[in-house]
Amino acid sequence: MTEARSYYGRPILKEPVWTPEIPVYFFVGGMAGASAALAFAAEAAGQEDLARRAWGVAAAGVTVSPALLISDLGRPSRFLNMLRMFKVTSPMSVGSWILAGSGATITPAAVHAFTGRFGGLARLLRPVAALLGLPLATYTGALVANTSIPVWHEARRQLPFLFGAGAAASAGAALLVVTPLEHAAPARRLAVWGAVAELVVTNAMEQHLGELGEPYHAEEAGTYARLAKVLTALGAVVTGAAAARSRPAAVAGGVSLLGGALAERWSVFRAGFQSAADPKYVVEPQRRRKAAA
Amino acid sequence: MTLSKGFFTDTSICIGCKACEVACKEWNDIPQSLQGFTGMSYDNTVDLGADTWRHVAFVEQEVHDGVRWLMSSDVCKHCTHAACLEVCPTGALFRTEFDTVVVQQDICNGCGYCVPACPFGVLDKRESDGRVWKCTLCYDRLKDDKTPACAQACPTQSIQFGELDELRERANGRLEKLVEAGPTDARLYLSGSDDGVNGAGAFFLLLDEPEVYGLPPDPVDPVHDLGSTWAAAGAAAVALGAGIAAAFLGGRR
Numbered sequence: 001m002t003e004a005r006s007y008y009g010r011p012i013l014k015e016p017v018w019t020p021e022i023p024v025y026f027f028v029g030g031m032a033g034a035s036a037a038l039a040f041a042a043e044a045a046g047q048e049d050l051a052r053r054a055w056g057v058a059a060a061g062v063t064v065s066p067a068l069l070i071s072d073l074g075r076p077s078r079f080l081n082m083l084r085m086f087k088v089t090s091p092m093s094v095g096s097w098i099l100a101g102s103g104a105t106i107t108p109a110a111v112h113a114f115t116g117r118f119g120g121l122a123r124l125l126r127p128v129a130a131l132l133g134l135p136l137a138t139y140t141g142a143l144v145a146n147t148s149i150p151v152w153h154e155a156r157r158q159l160p161f162l163f164g165a166g167a168a169a170s171a172g173a174a175l176l177v178v179t180p181l182e183h184a185a186p187a188r189r190l191a192v193w194g195a196v197a198e199l200v201v202t203n204a205m206e207q208h209l210g211e212l213g214e215p216y217h218a219e220e221a222g223t224y225a226r227l228a229k230v231l232t233a234l235g236a237v238v239t240g241a242a243a244a245r246s247r248p249a250a251v252a253g254g255v256s257l258l259g260g261a262l263a264e265r266w267s268v269f270r271a272g273f274q275s276a277a278d279p280k281y282v283v284e285p286q287r288r289r290k291a292a293a
Numbered sequence: 294m295t296l297s298k299g300f301f302t303d304t305s306i307c308i309g310c311k312a313c314e315v316a317c318k319e320w321n322d323i324p325q326s327l328q329g330f331t332g333m334s335y336d337n338t339v340d341l342g343a344d345t346w347r348h349v350a351f352v353e354q355e356v357h358d359g360v361r362w363l364m365s366s367d368v369c370k371h372c373t374h375a376a377c378l379e380v381c382p383t384g385a386l387f388r389t390e391f392d393t394v395v396v397q398q399d400i401c402n403g404c405g406y407c408v409p410a411c412p413f414g415v416l417d418k419r420e421s422d423g424r425v426w427k428c429t430l431c432y433d434r435l436k437d438d439k440t441p442a443c444a445q446a447c448p449t450q451s452i453q454f455g456e457l458d459e460l461r462e463r464a465n466g467r468l469e470k471l472v473e474a475g476p477t478d479a480r481l482y483l484s485g486s487d488d489g490v491n492g493a494g495a496f497f498l499l500l501d502e503p504e505v506y507g508l509p510p511d512p513v514d515p516v517h518d519l520g521s522t523w524a525a526a527g528a529a530a531v532a533l534g535a536g537i538a539a540a541f542l543g544g545r546r
Contacts, residue, residue: 007350007507008333010340014414017405037537045541074403074423081383081402089516091526092406093382134530142526146380147409148515156522160529168536190540197536276409283504286511 004283023269030167032061033136040130059110091143105129137167151275158205168194173257195236215274224267232260297392299494301460307451309364316446343419346428369428371494374514377407393430412512489513
């Protein structure tokens with residue numbers, strides 16, 4: 001018998017209990033983090049208009065993010081317990097501190113960008129916001145990878161890059177949508193590069209996963225993985241070809257890229273459920289590992 | 294210092310009476326868990342979860358002269374390297390003085406990270422309550438120097454409670470006897486201290502492959518790979534920063 005044996009085909013692992021807010025947070029938080037770094041870089045390059053809008057996107061993102069995370073909790077009133085300790089073995093703990101720090105630094109920076117108030121404080125906090133924004137965009141990949149779900153755990157070297165690339169594409173795309181053409185050049189470049197990186201890393205992840213990556217070609221995760229690729233590729237082409245000359249093209253390209261990045265997160269999220277549901281993803285690799293040892 | 298306590302579950306003498314399930318439910322005041330009629334032999338408990346901390350598996354196997362009936366009472370493994378405890382962001386999950394792993398219900402905020410982290414699929418969220426629940430190895434009873442409810446109720450001593458080193462010796466002796474008695478597929482599961490979870494506080498004598506009972510054949514604490522996971526997250530953050538910087542440098546050419 002070659003097929004993996006099991007207990008009546010029942011799963012060995014538990015499916016995650018996370019609600020749809022979690023993959024939406026992966027998308028929104030990533031966009032916010034990359035936008036903060038983009039805003040800081042724009043300021044350094046003297047592009048005040050782009051910087052102001054990027055601080056705005058970042059601030060909106062870090063305001064929505066805690067709300068998404070708190071509403072996922074089984075006991076929302078205990079959300080502050082997330083900051084009860086700092087645990088390196090828990091990417092969720094580390095991420096809670098990164099998100100708290102991002103909120104505390106991006107918000108004053110954005111207030112200054114739009115009102116001109118708190119200049120001294122903003123100057124002090126902007127580099128911190130930019131530095132925290134980078135791991136804010138990638139730690140979520142480590143979070144899902146640090147579980148027993150095979151399709152996540154075995155992609156631990158790719159997932160942070162996938163989420164980072166998605167964050168770059170999302171931040172670039174969001175700013176493409178809200179920024180006049182003459183100020184949007186860096187956002188355009190970031191959007192296209194991020195989209196290309198997303199497609200490359202997705203492919204590398206699926207190659208690396210082999211049979212364990214089956215969920216990305218089946219059921220809901222498969223549908224959204226395809227949708228993500230189509231929207232991301234389409235967005236990159238439209239943005240690269242026409243977004244420098246046409247506002248409608250910039251908006252269309254940006255929206256397509258945002259949709260692609262969101263679909264990508266949803267696909268990864270659902271793949272985890274599908275991977276947990278079938279015991280063969282647990283039994284077969286572990287059997288092979290035992291046989292090799 | 295108290296010695297490590299745990300369970301040795303000898304499935305070769307389990308009679309499938311489910312006294313352990315009932316005793317656990319009663320002592321720990323666990324809500325009902327009606328999971329329907331499954332058709333899986335005599336098992337309508339289905340699996341371990343928020344409301345099932347002991348689960349008796351029933352496996353019917355066709356053999357040349359009839360049916361072989363395997364029964365096994367599953368429970369939280371109380372791993373030495375416990376992924377649930379390591380990933381818990383609030384510190385609700387902690388290690389007791391008996392080296393067991395327990396959820397502090399006044400701390401748990403129901404983030405759910407421990408649920409997919411566990412390589413055995415033990416923990417789950419109680420929907421009516423929002424928090425995560427699992428076997429405490431009767432922490433309250435241990436504090437009073439009493440035997441956990443399941444082991445106390447087990448009529449055949451299939452579930453044995455005690456000091457882990459002594460239980461391991463007993464298990465080795467039992468396996469030797471079974472092997473002497475005739476051809477057998479008996480094997481110990483999680484009885485060492487050098488496996489993927491660095492030893493478990495609950496180990497088993499099984500009569501077939503672990504996966505036949507719904508157990509992973511070679512479980513590993515996912516947190517063992519955390520170094521490469523964090524390294525990738527760090528490298529990806531640096532790459533993202535470089536990409537953003539390059540998006541501005543590109544315009545100056």
